[in-house]
Amino acid sequence: MAGVSAGTVDRILHSRGNVSEAKRQAVEAVLNKVGYKFNIHTSAVSLKRGYHFIVTTPLAGEGEYWASVSAGIHEALEEYSDIQILPDYFPYDQFDEKSCRSVFDTISKQEADGVIIGPTFRKETLALCRKLDKKGIPYVFVDADIEGAHPVASYTVDQHSCGAFLGRMLMAGLHEGKTILLFRSERRSEERSSNTLAREKGLMDFLQEQGLGNQLVQAIVPQTEDAEEIILDALNRHPDVQYAIVLNSRGHVIASAIKQGQLTGKIQLIGFDLTRKNVECLLDGSIAALLCQRPQLQGFSAIRRLISWLLYHSKEKNERHFLPIDLVVKENLPYYREVIRG
């Protein structure tokens, strides 16, 4: 080292103050010259403290979308196992505003070093974020971004592009005089997830642009017991349908109706997300293709970002990361299982 003691260097690196200007410059010059790089891992060792992370997302059963986010979180904790992190899961019901509110309420009373939020309800999420901002607790969004909040980062997918991507796939395969049947859930517009809405807009915009707008028809999928019957009915009412599409991860519901009606192969079903049920349908041919986000990468990245936020000194906020959109069919499916980095 050039001139001073380790203590002084430490004060400079952490900007703890009480350092003379002369020495500061001298040390910084040396740091630059030798290309000093902060070592996050030895730092973690030396800090010898643990971190408490809160993860709040819609509740997910095994094999569902949010379970993959958790899997990514788990992988990151494994990868960074030299940094002691205690994750605490606070799932909420994505169809119940009240559940969300009460869970977020509990969270805002917790002590935490970082929070990962998979947001659904805008108002509730903003309220939580305000409280976290006030406490100075960093948070990261996965799957969706909420405007007006100030997360350290967000890891999402551009759903509008996602819809356009679907549009292109449909356009590429659509035959003369054939139509596309869009299945949508029964819920009112305000109640549908913002992701689904954005996908729909992306799709519609694309089809309009390409002059295919009038080749799309719609059908409603009810939440009731007789859904299958109603789906089959819709399919039969539209004999020209070549493509059936679903903009959320419930494509397998349509798939079972298709299997029921022995329409497999006649109708190409395209859905979203590599959930276990969808994968099964992809394998048996009742779903032709799935558009996928990378939920695991979202979870992985979120943890990674919180760690670097807490341990690094540079603190710039509001990064927006858009992750890739993948197209998965039977042939490339085996290689999409749980891959973050090979």
Next chain:
Amino acid sequence: MAGVSAGTVDRILHSRGNVSEAKRQAVEAVLNKVGYKFNIHTSAVSLKRGYHFIVTTPLAGEGEYWASVSAGIHEALEEYSDIQILPDYFPYDQFDEKSCRSVFDTISKQEADGVIIGPTFRKETLALCRKLDKKGIPYVFVDADIEGAHPVASYTVDQHSCGAFLGRMLMAGLHEGKTILLFRSERRSEERSSNTLAREKGLMDFLQEQGLGNQLVQAIVPQTEDAEEIILDALNRHPDVQYAIVLNSRGHVIASAIKQGQLTGKIQLIGFDLTRKNVECLLDGSIAALLCQRPQLQGFSAIRRLISWLLYHSKEKNERHFLPIDLVVKENLPYYREVIRG
């Protein structure tokens, strides 16, 4: 700790011997109980040595396939910058066996702690691997695997599935009475890359299976100056062509012929690999879609694996990792740029 000194634990962890059976068992019991996890980063600090890695792949210009592999290697070195690694690049000419032989010869004379090989020529690669085996130097394959060698791991793509994937995409979009035109390079079969051959087989098998075998015609792309003319000629000779396909990364060559002949939009061109030139064609519409491997992930994973091989104690060989195959079109392209983990 329970009973013994740090030195003894150290001897046990490294199986350095000279430890009494009684203490060994006692210590191992404690390690299990407290869930001991080796910390690779502090280990690297205290080892205070650097590692010398050799990277040998076909020579790549900026924006080409192998440049992405290097980018992934670079990212890994950045991520693991607390472990001192000196990479040494030894590119060879992928179309010249002799160049490869002489480069591999040089490599086998070098001192190295690990080697990353992007293989092309089977015989030359096997010769190199034998020498490395003898010296006990670990090596990893990227992009392609060579049978008979004993790499620590390989990070490749299942090219047969890749061809089948392409087949499915073609089948989904092919109209009645239309054909597929496959452009292939002039080289003799033995000289074509094994990846390209495997893709071709995967594609052919799929089309046969689906009864579409007779809808595929072929044309040769020469390496000469008048390639464009010949390509255009082939396209004009086959007025029924809906899809043009190229199984290597030279799709942009066909694309410029298509632009020249003002056939953009009339003929759907599908190629391989997100090289800079191909990306440009994707953006201007002359290429409809690209099937992509994840060269960056290959490079990243290779470095990562060599590090864990050198620093961890468990040493199992011959892992084969098959990475995903992605479909990229204009709409999802922006999100595929240089993503390893967001």
Next chain:
DNA sequence: CATATTTTTGTGTTCGTGCACAAAAGCAAT
């Protein structure tokens, strides 16, 4: 039994980092 040899075990130092505390230097008031 004493000594030599081998095997087993413990200690001390190192790395990069964080932090508490001690030491030194600077400066003002007496």
Next chain:
DNA sequence: ATTGCTTTTGTGCACGAACACAAAAATATG
């Protein structure tokens, strides 16, 4: 110049890991 206070700087220890070396215990040889 001495005292007291603040600002600046240095020292020592900790963390988990690696390794050289010293110390102690066990065993062999005379």
